[in-house]
Amino acid sequence: MDATATTRRISRAAALAAALALAVTGCGSGGGGSADGAARSEPPRQGANDINPRPAAQVKDGGEVRYPLYQWITQWNPYQVDGTYGGAVEIMRALEPSLFRVDASGTFQPVADYLVDAKVTSTSPQVVTYKLNPKAKWSDGKPLSHLDFKAVWQASSGKDPAYNIANPAGYELISGVEQGADPGEVKVTFAEPYADWQNLFRPLVPAAGIATPDDFNKGWVEKVPITAGPFRIGVADKTAQTLQLVPDPDWWGEKPKLDKVTYRVMTQSATTQAFLNNEIDLAAAGTATAYGQLKDAKDAVVRSASPWDEVHISFGGGGALADQKVRQGLGRALDRQSLIKIANNGVPVDFKLLGNHIFMPNQTGYQDNSGDWGKFDLAAAKKLLDEAGWKEDGPGRPRTKDGQALELHWILNDGTTQAQVDLATAAQNMWLAVGAKVDIDKVPSNDFFAKYVNQGKFDIASWRNTDSFPLSTSLSNFRLPQGDNVFGNFSKLGSPEIDALLKKAAGTVDPAGAAKLYNEADAKIWELGHTVELYQRPSVVAVRKGLANDGAFGLASSDLALTGWEK
Missing domain, CATH: 3.10.105.10 (Dipeptide-binding Protein; Domain 3)
Known part of the structure; x- marks a missing residue:
């Protein structure tokens, strides 16, 4: 997981990574010092990332990965205007249904844990039909359904100003959401064509959590009321500024490799020493000072790629x-x-x-x-x-x-x-x-x-x-x-x-x-x-040796469920 987030927008969502400026997907970054002799390389080309990819069989079961977080997350609703902070958006990918992920070439790929199929089934008008994985359910026991899609659309369409939304793009073009041939099928009809439909409902949030403007705007403050992902929140200690994710025992997909994922709020400038002190396992190395201290650190590997990050x-x-x-x-x-x-x-x-x-x-x-x-x-x-x-x-x-x-x-x-x-x-x-x-x-x-x-x-x-x-x-x-x-x-x-x-x-x-x-x-x-x-800010990060499926993702989405330590 790229650890220096910004404002990642869901619609654009403001991500965690190393930058000179705050990110929206925003956070602090930068660094002083000089290292004129540092070897230079061209930024990675399209389709490149650097995450030490390993299949599940080569990743240990158990263990912990520790990340920095650059501010305490107050608003967790990714569709609410204050919920677009990069750290929150990254973490929500592990807590809520991400129907599609983006690969290293910038191409959407469906996630089988949530979707059996999703495609355009009509072009005039444009209709997208989703076939949901029948195992997928919310933490309150309800199955994912067209009601969740409908609630996200109605809240994010911009038609009701009481919903303080981050971005109506795409949702404002939808004319209707209904059940398809059975409860596991969803039909979304557009009044006007929308090319990037795969980015909608990403992540999906439950209708029960955003049923009213008050639920939408305030129901996700300091809490995530309902989840449907491989992880859930185990500890959220605002006083200690520490957040911990643990595997959800009700998760129907492949069990996450890690026993826990810990985030600790700290300034960007503190991450270098925290990594050197073995307090975190990933730190931004995109500045002269940070890179100079981290490149030869014990048990450190520097990874780099070019994400959508400006x-x-x-x-x-x-x-x-x-x-x-x-x-x-x-x-x-x-x-x-x-x-x-x-x-x-x-x-x-x-x-x-x-x-x-x-x-x-x-x-x-x-x-x-x-x-x-x-x-x-x-x-x-x-x-x-x-x-x-x-x-x-x-x-x-x-x-x-x-x-x-x-x-x-x-x-x-x-x-x-x-x-x-x-x-x-x-x-x-x-x-x-x-x-x-x-x-x-x-x-x-x-x-x-x-x-x-x-x-x-x-x-x-x-x-x-x-x-x-x-x-x-x-x-x-x-x-x-x-x-x-x-x-x-x-x-x-x-x-x-x-x-x-x-x-x-x-x-x-x-x-x-x-x-x-x-x-x-x-x-x-x-x-x-x-x-x-x-x-374009390259992602340059130092990670602990042996960390698999994490580092510099480039244009790709992260997947915390695959992260772990090499056997």
């Missing part, structure tokens, strides 16, 4: 930043290559400049759409700020407009490592060179998302979006808010044109046609000045 700088939509020209000017003032060099210093995998908000470089369809908006040009940046009415006030001084100084605030997690601070400081100096004063404000780690990012209370912030797969999940990150619901678009910046392109792409079954529309939308997102992409 590091970016986001602009808020209020104050001076409500002006698109100001956002564009600030974007053009950034020397992205220099910022990436700070993050990449001493890490043995090259961090490549990212030119797309939707595709990763190892995905089919990727192209660089940044154009002029991603090019470092001080003269162009100054011209844009001039046009926005912000007048220069001398070297080293902020510009002014209507008696106000161009002074902005970058919100940083107080657990952020030195590399992230160094990157923010470098960006701060770049912006001052064009007359924008940016103050760096540190806030408590547990408040970073809940009280700042999720609330849109920032001028500038950096985090990671992880596991935004399939492509249609990107709509959540960039769609216009509806009332108080910002989905995953915490900047609250968008346009009807971007929404229309992303929705049309999501309904385009032909992959080439969909890719064209997604890239058109991405070019508009760059022009909007919504987010400055930096790089």
